[in-house]
Amino acid sequence: MKQPIKGFSKLSKEGKIEWLVNEHFENPEEARELLKEYWHSNEKRQQLHDDFIENTMTNYFLPFGVAPNFLINNQLYTLPMTIEESSVVAAASKAAGFWLKRGGFKTEIISTTKVGHVHFNYAGSFETLSTLFEDWKPKFYEETEELTANMRARGGGILSIALVNKTDVLENYYQIEARFETCDSMGANFINSCLEQFAQVMRADIELRTDLSAEDRDLQVVMCILSNYTPECVVRAEVSCKVEELNDDKDVSPEEFASKFQRAVRIAEVEPYRATTHNKGIMNGIDAVVIATGNDFRAIEAASHTYASRNGQYSSLTHCKVENGVFTFWIEIPLALGTVGGLTKLHPMVKLAHEMLGDPNSETLMGIVAASGLAQNFAALRALVTTGIQKGHMKMHLFNILNQLEATPEERDAIVKHFTDKVPHHNLVVSKFCELRGIPVPKSGVNKDK
Numbered sequence: 001m002k003q004p005i006k007g008f009s010k011l012s013k014e015g016k017i018e019w020l021v022n023e024h025f026e027n028p029e030e031a032r033e034l035l036k037e038y039w040h041s042n043e044k045r046q047q048l049h050d051d052f053i054e055n056t057m058t059n060y061f062l063p064f065g066v067a068p069n070f071l072i073n074n075q076l077y078t079l080p081m082t083i084e085e086s087s088v089v090a091a092a093s094k095a096a097g098f099w100l101k102r103g104g105f106k107t108e109i110i111s112t113t114k115v116g117h118v119h120f121n122y123a124g125s126f127e128t129l130s131t132l133f134e135d136w137k138p139k140f141y142e143e144t145e146e147l148t149a150n151m152r153a154r155g156g157g158i159l160s161i162a163l164v165n166k167t168d169v170l171e172n173y174y175q176i177e178a179r180f181e182t183c184d185s186m187g188a189n190f191i192n193s194c195l196e197q198f199a200q201v202m203r204a205d206i207e208l209r210t211d212l213s214a215e216d217r218d219l220q221v222v223m224c225i226l227s228n229y230t231p232e233c234v235v236r237a238e239v240s241c242k243v244e245e246l247n248d249d250k251d252v253s254p255e256e257f258a259s260k261f262q263r264a265v266r267i268a269e270v271e272p273y274r275a276t277t278h279n280k281g282i283m284n285g286i287d288a289v290v291i292a293t294g295n296d297f298r299a300i301e302a303a304s305h306t307y308a309s310r311n312g313q314y315s316s317l318t319h320c321k322v323e324n325g326v327f328t329f330w331i332e333i334p335l336a337l338g339t340v341g342g343l344t345k346l347h348p349m350v351k352l353a354h355e356m357l358g359d360p361n362s363e364t365l366m367g368i369v370a371a372s373g374l375a376q377n378f379a380a381l382r383a384l385v386t387t388g389i390q391k392g393h394m395k396m397h398l399f400n401i402l403n404q405l406e407a408t409p410e411e412r413d414a415i416v417k418h419f420t421d422k423v424p425h426h427n428l429v430v431s432k433f434c435e436l437r438g439i440p441v442p443k444s445g446v447n448k449d450k
């Protein structure tokens, strides 16, 4: 049985690798070699990556692709996309090309406010707490003046502070709810620092209030934390054109396409099973740009899905209408993104991604990311309601199988040609590969399709 290790974090990087490969691998040599093979050849760059997190062993590569021809608010962008899934970049590029000829994407920032809470217990009366809060409120602003100075100079800061009574859902539970404008930064550190300062004010003040009863002084701060749910930091992206302009290489009329497409969106609006997959496709486009631009994709995911459930049932993030012969398709999504701070100036590829986009501010980036999500959803639905998604998907899947098989360029060409008009299921590709090499088909080589 494996034993826990004490003091792992204190070991050197080499020491950690030695422990890891000896403890967890049948062939430590091979594991060690692979871990080191993925080190950056430039020591300084490697050090940078080592320092991003704790216990770094090596790097984990994801492809960095680009999707050109995104016309967003009449500006042409090439989107950086970091994602492991085949077909996503191709789909984004295809949708961008489609809408490029039809006016492109239009985006609008609906709001940019973020929220944080001091969650606390209070056993006294709400009346006393309300009076205490009125005393605390100016102090919250005063005691955070130093913290907020830079943000205020940039036009941001604390927008409002309120006391919220949550005792209807949990006994003795209250919140100090603050709303913030964090300009071009995602703002997590700024918000959390302000909230912790509020808590200090509360603790210090209650300590001194010997005039109050024991019950009215019974206050415990549970935690101070921003909320990743940002329903007031929302962007809308839209595409639209006349129905007749939806003509394409597909075998359906524009009217039939518009009607089937609208129906597909409607299904995602009312059916959570479909909404989950539908929104997953949207997140393919969102996350890829969010990761490439060094933003926190977990926060974006969490907020998006809460937003998608805001009316009590998980539903589609995109919507579609056909009115007076005009097809309109749009997304509304909370995107708390930063273009300063965090990884944005640290990670060389993130810096490159920002430069590629013309060093956008956070509002412009919100529009770009929303457009990417909308494009992805458009591409997915377009394929789903016409040819089905497997055709495009399987082509990329074929390349992945060929890489796995370590096919030579000649073998690749022959196999790609062979599958031009056939669906490249894993077992069929392996069989064809073995046939070309004149080797028997291995039993483990079949039925690996997702």
Ligand code: MEV
Pocket: 085, 277, 278, 279, 280, 281, 282, 284, 377, 380, 381, 384, 389
């Ligand atoms: C696959 O990653 C995403 C799709 O399933 C999205 C969808 O079904 O809309 C194609």
